[in-house]
Amino acid sequence: MNPRIRDLAVPRSLTAAAAARPDGDLVLTGIHLEWTVGGNGGDAGPPVDWNDGRAPYPHFYEVWLNGGEIRQTAALFWGTEAPSWQAARTHWVCLGTDPDPEYRVTIRARLADGTWSPFTEEVLVGTEDARAYSAVAPAVHPVPHPEPAARHGRLDHPVSRAVLICEDEETEACRRARRLTGGLDVSSAGTVPAVTPPVAAMRADPPWNGSYLEYRKFFRGGDVASAGNPSFAGLDLAGEWPTTVLSAADRAHSFTHRATAHRGDATWTHQWFVTRDDWDPTRAVSWDDLEPVPFMTEVHGAPGVTHHTTEALPPKKSGRHVIVDVWGGHGGPALHDGGFAGEFFVSCSDVEFV
Structure with missing residues (x-):
């Protein structure tokens, strides 16, 4: 160089x-x-x-x-x-x-x-x-009429709970969650929609405020995995979810989405969180269970990116944890004034640091 x-x-x-x-x-x-x-x-x-x-x-x-x-x-x-x-x-x-x-x-x-x-x-x-806070400069202008998309990606490594309850037929935790979840199409392993808050909730209190994404206001307890949506309530169940093993000694960790996890509108951002050291795996995941600073962010990311690598996961993590990816931006449900409410998606993956 x-x-x-x-x-x-x-x-x-x-x-x-x-x-x-x-x-x-x-x-x-x-x-x-x-x-x-x-x-x-x-x-x-x-x-x-x-x-x-x-x-x-x-x-x-x-x-x-x-x-x-x-x-x-x-x-x-x-x-x-x-x-x-x-x-x-x-x-x-x-x-x-x-x-x-x-x-x-x-x-x-x-x-x-x-x-x-x-x-x-x-x-x-x-x-x-x-x-x-004020946005120094919006990186892009929102697309006036974003194209609808049936799927916005789902975390495949570490495998997300949404994928597991559609594809894992053996684990009791997945079977219990599937019985409680009406929002996921479990008839085909190839169609795993991403998890969002209820459309009515996003229309009533839009996530996109014109400058940035508001997401925390949608969570009120142990409902992080379901994005506060009763249709995905099975994802909030505590229990022995299958885990992806991650080596705590590895300097870098990679995360992969099976489908593109980015809309064409470049207002979209990712934020990745991990549970605190004192998180109890027998409880549903609440926002208070997460480390407050996301260990990885992607701001106005490039469309089509499905692979993310970080060297910033807390190095002393051990045992079972949950990694939470929140991504969203402009677009989503239409409003009565012709605008869009914005939207965001949540993916939760159970991991074990060894």
């Missing part, structure tokens, strides 16, 4: 500030990050190396909080229209509803040759006086 090109792709001049955004009656606090990469330092006009969106900026970053105690892989994608260059140098890290008083944060980028850049200098961020 040309040393000059490599140096230009290294993030520098990191700044960070706490920013809170509403999600229904909840408030999610996060850290808003900005940095300089290449000629992109936040100017009002396009950077000199913008090249109509084809600038050689990194797409993949790692965010480390408190010296790597908390880590996140962030995949950033952007459009070509102004001012999409802002989306190539900013990121919001969700800390949940009950953040610590302060965090130390640094980032590094995955370079074109596959190596990681050096970390930026650490920045100390206090959360008590978080400012109001």
